[in-house]
Structures are given as C-alpha cells and as structure tokens.
Amino acid sequence: MTATHAQTLANLAEHLRDDEIHVWQLDYRPPLGRKPLHVVLGAYLGIEANRVTLIAGEHGRPALAAGHDRSLGFNWSHSGDHALIAVGRRVTPGIDLEQLRARPRAMEIARRYFSTAEAEALAALPVTARDAAFLEMWTAKEAVLKALGRGLAFGLDRLSIANEAGQLTLQRLEGDDVGAWQLQRLAVDTTQVAALAWRGDMRRVRLGTLASGD
Template structure:
C-alpha cells in the first residue's frame, strides 16, 4: 500500500482481499478515511451519467477509482488529476482471438497473433487491463471503445500508448503502470494530468 503524496501528486494505491458480500465502495471509503485522515461520513461519492464515482467537496480536487476481480480490490486516489485502475484475474479463454478481433486494433491483434499459450493469455489480459484503466480514468469506460486507443509493448515489454482518439488527449498526457499484484492477476493504473 502506498500513501497519498499531495506535494508530488503521485497516486496512492491499495490492493486487498475483498470479503464476501462486502461492498467495494465501503472498503474504499474506509481506505480513503485512513489515507486522508477524514471521517468516513465526510467522504461522499456522486455518480456521473456513466456511473463513474466522483469525490464530492471537500475532496472534489481528488479523483478516486477502484476495480475488483476474483475476490480482490484495487483502489487508487490522486490529487489534481484523473485516475483509473483495473485488476483482472487471468483466465484462459478459448475465444481470445475472437475477442481481440472485435475489440483491439489490427496492430494489437498482430502482436497477440505472434504469441502462443500462456504468454498469449497473459498478454491479452495485460492489454485489456491497461486499456480499461485508461478508459476508466477518461470517464467513459469500455463503452467508449477499446479500439479507440492502441497499446503495444516497448523494448522493455512495458505497455506503451501508441495512438488514441483525440477525445482522450495526447498519449504524452498519460502515465501508465502495470504490475502483477499476485500470481494469476494483472493490474494497471492510468493517470491523466490536467
């Protein structure tokens, strides 16, 4: 777990087990209360037209996002920026090629097409996770279209934005991090500076 650094405006992020039947928003509220030193009752969310939660005053200068998969929760908060996170349990899917053909760009499909077996399954989930984190930070989520941004690995195998719809801004405005929080999972965090 990392703590919010207001001066550097780096995101604080937490990854934890999501207890059965526990609403994610309640856990996020508890985590934010601890991070910010604010009573849980003073942390208010309002959902926008796309259903994305937004912090309300006195925390309106902050952005918070969370994701859960396979019994785990990933949450992040940042000041004066937009943040999106995604966590995915890697699941072998028989139809990865079909999903990629429908939702990914031709260059992304070609990259996946050069991979086999577990490497392909993991790469698919990495790509999906990074795209979803970016689109969640943008505020429109998957409905915006996964094919409206293109990511490919760089020489160090880190996913890098290659191109994106003008509505998402410049690829240079985005910071993207990805990691393996535990065996069988991938996670991504996307931050767009104002």
C-alpha cells in the same frame, strides 16, 4: 507501504505528495460493497468513512460529492477476492484488475474489438502466452478509459496499446495526445494482472497492502 490498522492508513494518507499516486491492495468481499473504498477515502479526506459521499459521474464513474476535497482523485477495481484502490491529488487515475485465468475467446475478442495491430501482435505470440498478454492489454485499455471517465462504450478500438520491451505504452487515443498520458503495469501477484493510467506528468506510484479488517 503497508497499513495494518486504520491509524496507520491515516498516517500514510496524510503524507500523500502531489507527485505520487498511492495504490492499495486489499481483500474484496462483495457483501461489503463500497465500504472499503469509503474507509480509504475517509483516511485521505480526514473524516470518518460513513461521512464519505459518492456520486455517479456523467458516464457512471464514482466521484466525490460536493463538500469534499475535490482535488482528491481516485478509482478502484475488483476481481475475484482482490481489489485495488488508486488515490492521488490533482489527478484522475484509472485502475483495472483482472484475475489471470484461461481466456479461450481471447483472440475472438481481440479481432472483434481491438485494433488490427493489437490483434496481430497477440496472434503472433505462442498460445501459452496469449492469455496473460491479452489481459495486460485489456487492463491497460480499461485503466485509460476509466481515467478518461468513460467505459467500454467509448470503444476499445479507439485506443491502441503496445508492449515494447516489457513496457506497456499507449500508442493511440482518439482525440487526445498520447504523450500527455502515463501507463504502468502494476506488480501485484502472479495470479492477477493490473494496470494504472493517468493524464499528466510522471508520478511515483507507491503500492501498498491494506490488512484485512481495516
């Protein structure tokens, strides 16, 4: 799924199915702010990007203002020069992206903010594997919290993530049924780690690239 210009993006957006989530990879340039997000949402809403109005939810999560199709759920994340935007109908996706780089304080952070089981799982890994494993766990937690509409203030220790045979699983979420949740690692590139989460039935995740300049 690749969009090379606005018309192609609009065509793909028009065919978003209720059992899908579209995830777009794009370049991130801070001076543009939320403009790329407005462009993508405008395509799915069938309006010009400058007519898209966002409001802040109870915990700061961006949401569509009244007057827009509120059945459209979305979330975005950016790190370094890259960004991801997730869009789906009748679902509230949470997405998180981090650059893969050395994290010298990974174990310190894990022991302080993660569950005991998570910290022990990281400590059991070879040192060379800990940075990637820490970021996989971090992005998964962030994705779930963003799908909840909450931030880090909710508490990273109130949910637990495990890596079972290469698959991320949500093992505990305080006050909720983990069986109602979906969590997926996203195959972006070798320099990034990303995760997508949502509450609801399994959906097909379509990962695409939005060309620079769209």
